[in-house]
Amino acid sequence: EVQLQESGPGLVKPSQSLSLTCSVTGYSITSNYWGWIRKFPGNKMEWMGYISYSGSTSYNPSLKSRISITRDTSKNQFFLQLNSVTTEDTATYYCARGITIAVWGQGVMVTVSS
Amino acid sequence: DIQMTQSPSLLSASVGDRVTLNCKASQNINKNLNWYQQKLGEAPKLLIYYTNNLQTGIPSRFSGSGSGTDYTLTISSLQPEDVATYYCYQYNSGYTFGAGTKLELK
Numbered sequence: 001e002v003q004l005q006e007s008g009p010g011l012v013k014p015s016q017s018l019s020l021t022c023s024v025t026g027y028s029i030t031s032n033y034w035g036w037i038r039k040f041p042g043n044k045m046e047w048m049g050y051i052s053y054s055g056s057t058s059y060n061p062s063l064k065s066r067i068s069i070t071r072d073t074s075k076n077q078f079f080l081q082l083n084s085v086t087t088e089d090t091a092t093y094y095c096a097r098g099i100t101i102a103v104w105g106q107g108v109m110v111t112v113s114s
Numbered sequence: 115d116i117q118m119t120q121s122p123s124l125l126s127a128s129v130g131d132r133v134t135l136n137c138k139a140s141q142n143i144n145k146n147l148n149w150y151q152q153k154l155g156e157a158p159k160l161l162i163y164y165t166n167n168l169q170t171g172i173p174s175r176f177s178g179s180g181s182g183t184d185y186t187l188t189i190s191s192l193q194p195e196d197v198a199t200y201y202c203y204q205y206n207s208g209y210t211f212g213a214g215t216k217l218e219l220k
Binding site: 103 | 150211214
């Protein structure tokens, strides 16, 4: 059974970078697509981007200048980096499998505050 | 960008009721639509994929339908454990979620 688990700091200062890790068990990230989604306070959900089985990436145009998704296949992990964060990036961040998002991690809450 | 509009935003219903949640796309999404259930403090759970396919392990009281721009999630007989927020999600062109329908018990 595939499982995903997000990890990373729960508090980030404005203008800094947000970095999260998604650890995957039960399935190789060299298959399928692996993405990040966030849910804002107030419940709006936003697809952020994905990294494919081959390592290619696709990003939400609204984030394109700030976001990077990378991976470490030896550890079966993929990563999110979001630069120049503001308080508007405060959200719960989820990692997930597939373009059709069949499996989600539990989520990690990230607050941007000084 | 394709916009997804869910209605109603809040729905109150009684146990045993037939419940219908709606999702309207700003353009044709060719049935490339999923429905998710999210309970408080939990990750979203896939209920329905590609408009009308029930995900493994999901009770048969959940069903989906639709085409073009209009899609529906139906719960045939509401149960207390169905209290949650429900989201639609399109992956036909870009990737967009609806704003959610919060389902509560009357």
